[in-house]
Amino acid sequence: MYSLLLALIYLAFISLGLPDALLGAAWPTMYPMLGVSVSSAGIISMIIAGCTIVSSLNANRVIRKFGTGIVTATSVLMTAVALFGFSISKTFWMLCLWAIPYGLGAGAVDSALNNFVALHYASRHMSWLHCFWGIGASVGPYIMSYCLSVKNSWESGYTTVGIFQIVLTVILFFSLPLWNKQVKMKKRVKRRNQSI
Template sequence: MPTNKTRVSGIGLIVLAFVAFIALGLPDGLLGVGWPSIRDSFAVPLDAIGMLLTTVIAGYMISSFFSGFLLSRLGVGRMLAASCLLTGMALIGYTVVPHWWMMVALGVFAGLGAGAIDAGLNTYVAAHFGETLMQWLHASWGVGVTIGPILMTLGLTTLNTWHFGYQIVGIFQIALAICFVLTLAMWASHARNVPSGDEPAKRLTDYQTPMIETLRQPQVWLSVMLFFLYVGAESSLGIWTYTLLTESRGVDQALAGFFAGSYWFTFTIGRIAAGMITIRTGATRLVFTGLSGALLGAVLLIWNPSQLMNVVAVALIGLAIAPIFPALMSDTSMRVGDHHAANTIGMQMTATGFGTAVIPGLMGVLAQRVSLEIIPLCLLVVYASLFGLYLLVVRLRRVSVTVVAAKTGPTQAIK
């Protein structure tokens, strides 16, 4: 039975994990607001952002893939300390390198650190604390990504430099690495005092389905495509909102920074609220409602009748899409079956990396060749495609359940 000391230790580690996820979200909120100034500093075209996104995501996917190996060799405390240090040094490095290609190269190290932090904390919380705290963990990321645009806007408007945002976040990451080093004994002690047979961790390894079998399942690829489209759309609006408003619609820098921040703020509020109602509404209804709201927001952004309507559109999209990612993730086994769920979740996380790199980068290419006003139209197309794909997935799932019910009886099918 856990002692009071163990409970206090566990609470302290959870608080530190939440702070780490806030730090994880901070860099994601910096780039969108900072990009116009960054590209001016290095004299690169609008679509060069795709190069940086590609290296960051490449590093992220590599460290995420090997996170299980690293956890078993280093332990969670050491891995998180090293990851925060690596990320912090890379972010500060962005502000001192003289050439664009050097910043792009540093993106690999920033991604390596971020991927290890993300995967390490997700695995640890899932294994030792369960689903409820996992929801709050991801809400903490929303807090970080909301603060990021505010920090960058502050640096641009008061100091006239994009360096400030990355330097502050980099220093924060390094300070967090020191905190992880100082609490190494607590991480190790808490892991020993939590039963190894914790149900969420156990369920992850119940099925050892060969990957080749999973790759042959059409519903698996449909599920992967859902994550590719969703995360691509989510990151695209976060990255391009500020540039669209300042360079195409003539909005003041400070006001545009507020608009960009409103997206992540309502996103965070929406995720917290969804955690309170998801049991009553169900994942499917949450996803359809969220996508409907996102489509409406994209239409308002295209319409652009006033500056006020811009902020309403951006905030509406943030609020609407917030519950979609966790709802899709928790519903994976319903789409692909228990035997393929673990493999599919790994593929879905890989798809989020590709989506984050490919879709915003493609929008940048189109904006460079056509106009920044193509961004809202692209968002509408992606959300409409996502809505149609999810409708197809739900219908296929219902057909599958009907077939199983006909063979085994409704009770077994539902089970």
């Protein structure tokens, strides 16, 4: 159970990294189609970053109310919905709109998982956690470049990553009992150590 949950957390961090570099990889193809300037990517990036900050700052309150498992699964779902939104966007303002759940989802899952690993696992797992984010951040642009070169479609790049996020969301929702068991086990160990 301990190892299975940790593997899911690592997988979730891969999914956190996957969308992070998609915009940069796709933007040279996207901006002429959208009829905007090259610099407009900065607006989308700042909306995502701003929403990530807002989500991160409120994560503690949300995690206490709903638990890390639900927050993680819901956040990955929000990111998946945003990625599908990006894939159907035909105008710049639609991308800006979809950037909101994109950032909110990314910030919440990042804060939730970092907090959970810090509280329930050895410190070495924090380094591995961010290593797995790096895997996702490396694979995301590869997926986008493949879709651009083979399918000539940036939309399919976002769709592909969105499908991965949906699959992960389903896995995370099914794994919710594991999160609760890990928290209960940690509390039991803590009480036992205090009684010694």
